[in-house]
Amino acid sequence: MQRMRLAALIVLLALLLGGCQDTGEVENQAYVLVLALDAVGDGGLALTARVPKIGISDAQGDKGDSGSSPYLTFSVTAPSWSAALDALQWATPRRINLSHIEMIVASEALASRPSFASLMNGMADTPHLYTNARFVICPGSARSFLEAEETVIGTRLSSEIHTMLSQYARQGFIPDACLADACYCANGIYGDPIAIWGDLAEDGSEDGAPISVTKSPMRQRFSGAALFRGGRFVQALSKYETRLLNLIRGQCRTLCYTWQDQAIEFPLRSSSRAVRIEGSDITLSLRLKLGAPGGFGEKELSTLRQSMRNDIARLVGDCQRLGIDPFGFAESASGHFVTNAQWLAFDWRSRFARAPLDIDIIIAK
Amino acid sequence: MIVLKLNISRIASIPAAFVGATIRIFLDLALDGGTIHNGAWIAALLSALPSIPYLLCLDAVQSDKRMAIPLRFMLLSVTALDAAHVLSICVRAAGCLTLDYVPAHFLALPLALAVLWCVWRNGDAVGYAAILWIRVFPVLLLLVVTLQMRHYNARWLLPLLGNGFPDIIRSGVRASGWFIPATAIYYVTDRSGDKSGRRPLSAWLSFAPAVAALLLILRLMMAPAGLYGLTWEARLDALLTNGRAPLYLQLPMMLVFFFSAFHLLTCECFAASALLQRLAPALDGRLCAAVVTVACTGLSLSGFTVTAVDFIAPWLYVAVAATAALSSLLQGAPKGGERPCNG
Numbered sequence: 001m002q003r004m005r006l007a008a009l010i011v012l013l014a015l016l017l018g019g020c021q022d023t024g025e026v027e028n029q030a031y032v033l034v035l036a037l038d039a040v041g042d043g044g045l046a047l048t049a050r051v052p053k054i055g056i057s058d059a060q061g062d063k064g065d066s067g068s069s070p071y072l073t074f075s076v077t078a079p080s081w082s083a084a085l086d087a088l089q090w091a092t093p094r095r096i097n098l099s100h101i102e103m104i105v106a107s108e109a110l111a112s113r114p115s116f117a118s119l120m121n122g123m124a125d126t127p128h129l130y131t132n133a134r135f136v137i138c139p140g141s142a143r144s145f146l147e148a149e150e151t152v153i154g155t156r157l158s159s160e161i162h163t164m165l166s167q168y169a170r171q172g173f174i175p176d177a178c179l180a181d182a183c184y185c186a187n188g189i190y191g192d193p194i195a196i197w198g199d200l201a202e203d204g205s206e207d208g209a210p211i212s213v214t215k216s217p218m219r220q221r222f223s224g225a226a227l228f229r230g231g232r233f234v235q236a237l238s239k240y241e242t243r244l245l246n247l248i249r250g251q252c253r254t255l256c257y258t259w260q261d262q263a264i265e266f267p268l269r270s271s272s273r274a275v276r277i278e279g280s281d282i283t284l285s286l287r288l289k290l291g292a293p294g295g296f297g298e299k300e301l302s303t304l305r306q307s308m309r310n311d312i313a314r315l316v317g318d319c320q321r322l323g324i325d326p327f328g329f330a331e332s333a334s335g336h337f338v339t340n341a342q343w344l345a346f347d348w349r350s351r352f353a354r355a356p357l358d359i360d361i362i363i364a365k
Numbered sequence: 366m367i368v369l370k371l372n373i374s375r376i377a378s379i380p381a382a383f384v385g386a387t388i389r390i391f392l393d394l395a396l397d398g399g400t401i402h403n404g405a406w407i408a409a410l411l412s413a414l415p416s417i418p419y420l421l422c423l424d425a426v427q428s429d430k431r432m433a434i435p436l437r438f439m440l441l442s443v444t445a446l447d448a449a450h451v452l453s454i455c456v457r458a459a460g461c462l463t464l465d466y467v468p469a470h471f472l473a474l475p476l477a478l479a480v481l482w483c484v485w486r487n488g489d490a491v492g493y494a495a496i497l498w499i500r501v502f503p504v505l506l507l508l509v510v511t512l513q514m515r516h517y518n519a520r521w522l523l524p525l526l527g528n529g530f531p532d533i534i535r536s537g538v539r540a541s542g543w544f545i546p547a548t549a550i551y552y553v554t555d556r557s558g559d560k561s562g563r564r565p566l567s568a569w570l571s572f573a574p575a576v577a578a579l580l581l582i583l584r585l586m587m588a589p590a591g592l593y594g595l596t597w598e599a600r601l602d603a604l605l606t607n608g609r610a611p612l613y614l615q616l617p618m619m620l621v622f623f624f625s626a627f628h629l630l631t632c633e634c635f636a637a638s639a640l641l642q643r644l645a646p647a648l649d650g651r652l653c654a655a656v657v658t659v660a661c662t663g664l665s666l667s668g669f670t671v672t673a674v675d676f677i678a679p680w681l682y683v684a685v686a687a688t689a690a691l692s693s694l695l696q697g698a699p700k701g702g703e704r705p706c707n708g
Contacts, residue, residue: 009482125599127461132606180588180607188589190521335523340402343524 027054030094033071033158034103034149035133036142037119039110040077045119047084048075048143051092052157071157075143081122098129102161103149104179105198106135107142108233117186117231124183131180134165135195137226137233148200148219165196165222172243172252173223186231189340191330194245197224197236227324234322237315244315247271248286248327255290259304267291269364275333275355284329284357286312292365305361312359320353369487369650371553371639377492378554379569384495385547385632386573388625389447390540391580392454396600397674398536401581402590404527409578411537413571415682416544420570422690434644436691439684440549441640443677445657447546448633449664450674452476455626456665458605461598462619469666476627477662483631484638484654488553491635498628508617510583516607517586527590535679540577542681544570545688550632553639634658 030051038046051072074091078084089096104123110116124131138145149157169176174196185193201221223239237245246252250271257264269289276283292301319326330348337343373381390412394405456472463472483491510517526533548570587607595603605618638654645653664670677684 009478121595124602125596127598131602184589187595190589331518331520331523335520337524339524339526339529341529 028094029097030092031097031100033101033161034105034146035098035101036146037104037106037110038142039107039113043113043115044077044079045081045084045110046075046077046143047081047088048073048146049088049092049096050146050149050157051094073147081119081126085126098126100158101130101133102158103134103136103165105142105145106137106195108137108139110142111137111195111226111228111233114232116233120179120183120186120231123179131183132178134161135177135179135182136198136222137195137236138198138200139236140200145198145200145220150218168222170253172246172254172256173239174242175225175246175249176251177225182228186228189330189334189343191325191328192230193228194326195226195228195233196222197226197242198222199224225326227319227322227326229322229324234324240311241315244312245326247288248273248312248316257304257308259307264293264296264304266293266363273327273329273332275329275336277333277336280351282333282351282355284316284352284355285360286316286357287360287362289362289364292363301363305363309359309361313357316357320355323349323353325349325352367647367649369485371484371487371635371642371650371653372555373488373492373550373553373635373639375554377489377496378551380495380499381488381492381628381632382548382551383569383573384498384625385550385629386544386570387576387580388629389451389543389547390574390577392451392626392629393540393543393678394536394577394581395584395604396454396597397678398539400590400595401585401600402527402532403522403524403585404529404533405536405590406522406578406581406585407526408533408536408540409574409581411533411574412540412577413574415538415541415686416574417571419541419544419686419688436688437640437644439688440545440552441637441644443681443684444546444549444633444640445637445661446664446670446673446677447543448630448637448657449661450670451626451630451633452480452661453665453668453670455623455630457597458601458622458626461601473662473666476630477658479627480631480634481654481658484635484658485651487650488550488635488639491550491631494631495628498624502621502625505617505621509621512617513587513607517583518589519586521589522582522585538682539678540574542678542684545681545684546633546636547629549636549640553636553643634661637661 030049032049032051034050036048036050038048040046051074053070053072074088076084076087076091078087085096106116110119113119123129136145149161153160165174168174175194177193177195182193182195185191199221200219223242225237225242225245226233227235227237240258243252243255243257247255247268248271250268253268255266255268257266267290269291270287271289272287274285274287276285296304316327325348329352333346333348334343337346390409394409395401398405452473455476456469459472460467460469483494584604588603605622606615634654634657638650638657641653641657642648642650648656
């Protein structure tokens with residue numbers, strides 16, 4: 001009798017579970033893979049979502065015919081983020097599901113708005129939105145950037161985006177940046193946010209660049225970092241500068257450094273940032289320990305070290321002039337203070353802008 | 366006729382109270398107390414200090430039979446209210462993770478039925494579940510820490526005091542107030558078979574704030590403390606996924622969160638049901654459990670608990686101190702704790 005009661009209770013529990021409702025079916029969801037945000041008019045927003053059709057793979061779909069394309073693109077305009085999401089729900093014949101987003105792209109024009117920080121917060125606060133999505137800033141239209149996205153090597157766009165951006169981040173061409181990190185930095189007390197810089201390019205040589213991609217089935221180029229001041233986009237870094245940025249942040253295993261027309265690989269052994277505070281004066285200190293590549297003598301390594309030091313000093317100097325700290329020096333400096341109030345009163349941004357930098361590069365064999 | 370007398374043995378109640386206190390302090394400082402700040406883990410540690418007199422009085426309480434009716438009623442009210450609040454936390458957390466919008470009662474009812482079934486199994490089932498959870502929890506936590514290792518940043522613990530000492534003390538006192546509902550299960554313990562020489566409850570429970578502090582340190586290293594208020598859902602997201610955990614890594618985090626919250630909920634519902642039976646001895650334990658569970662579910666669905674808990678949380682410690690002092694006065698001097706009478 002007791003077992004019967006227990007069985008009845010379990011069946012009752014199962015009936016009441018939310019997952020047993022028909023509204024929760026996977027087929028009823030429109031899983032957004034890429035979300036693009038553009039500026040429209042005075043404070044308006046255009047939101048574009050790319051959604052895969054369920055049951056059709058890229059191999060089956062004919063990319064030339066939009067009717068059989070495996071992806072659908074929905075675009076709406078609205079005065080705010082919440083209104084745009086609402087309009088997107090209205091435009092899409094399935095329930096919009098943001099839990100599997102791989103990439104969020106914002107146009108440079110939108111990211112340069114003073115209200116962009118609150119837009120990022122609105123996105124991060126949206127229920128079910130996957131905040132680990134890669135965060136990309138692009139010049140021109142974000143919608144065009146989204147529409148240029150297609151599977152090149154893989155069979156699914158979701159795995160293509162994930163694999164491609166992980167690969168670029170590992171190589172150091174882009175920062176390993178996601179929406180959550182950008183929001184944390186924009187709202188927090190530890191330096192400024194960064195994002196991935198993406199651009200559309202045609203085949204052919206890049207303007208004056210000694211190294212360029214001349215042919216690729218991909219129109220999208222992910223190379224560089226977008227720098228923010230607070231929560232607002234300020235400037236983009238090139239792929240060479242981004243490699244140095246990743247090196248300073250300790251977020252790359254190997255530095256590929258171009259010197260005298262040669263690409264030289266240095267395994268990164270350690271990277272440490274420190275800040276010395278003496279009264280109102282601060283000194284930034286950077287210590288890098290790199291493995292020595294083969295085939296270089298002491299004299300060449302010394303020249304290389306000097307060249308690298310100059311490049312790093314130039315990059316940090318440029319950021320100091322802009323009043324941006326994407327390197328994480330603020331994290332080190334905040335440890336000198338006991339409370340948040342003391343740290344905020346220190347006015348890190350203005351002191352960082354005029355702080356001397358002490359660089360120590362060790363290339364050990 | 367009384368079929369079920371709600372009771373729990375001392376050996377089962379101590380781990381139940383320990384797990385309950387740990388989780389309640391953590392939930393208060395990480396989720397309920399507004400935006401988390403760097404000093405939250407110090408506040409958790411400090412919450413042990415004001416709790417010491419209360420815990421010593423708990424040790425001194427030899428039997429709940431002489432506890433005054435107003436005190437029992439106060440304990441019952443606070444514990445039931447907190448159980449309703451913990452149920453609403455579970456419901457809101459489940460709502461954040463469902464594929465689609467699901468009405469709150471669909472999420473609350475299965476939980477309420479599961480709690481009811483646990484309480485009907487009586488106190489030892491609840492207590493021994495805590496013993497099991499104490500063994501499983503570190504394994505799951507180790508898995509979470511291993512998976513999240515590369516995202517931890519110790520520098521996010523600085524500046525050390527966060528918003529400063531006044532805020533830490535305020536948070537610590539608020540957190541210490543949660544000892545009363547979280548440890549209420551100890552008031553309904555059957556201590557008839559106690560032997561001398563056992564370690565007192567205060568010794569065990571004094572570790573709870575330390576464990577909560579350790580969990581808060583892990584939370585603070587996962588995502589930096591913000592200076593500005595984010596929504597409850599955003600705080601939960603930072604707690605469960607740190608905003609950066611890939612979807613497949615979220616499962617262990619969610620298991621840890623849900624099992625811990627569910628355990629706290631069961632402990633508090635059991636304690637409230639047993640206190641109700643002490644107040645109305647003619648009622649059967651199963652009826653008491655049903656009344657408490659239905660009341661808690663109704664309260665949690667009303668949305669009243671969030672406002673009520675926010676209102677009483679800063680003052681709860683005063684109630685704790687008053688309860689402990691009155692209990693001691695009513696029972697007289699501790700007379701050497703729980704030593705058996707040799708005469």
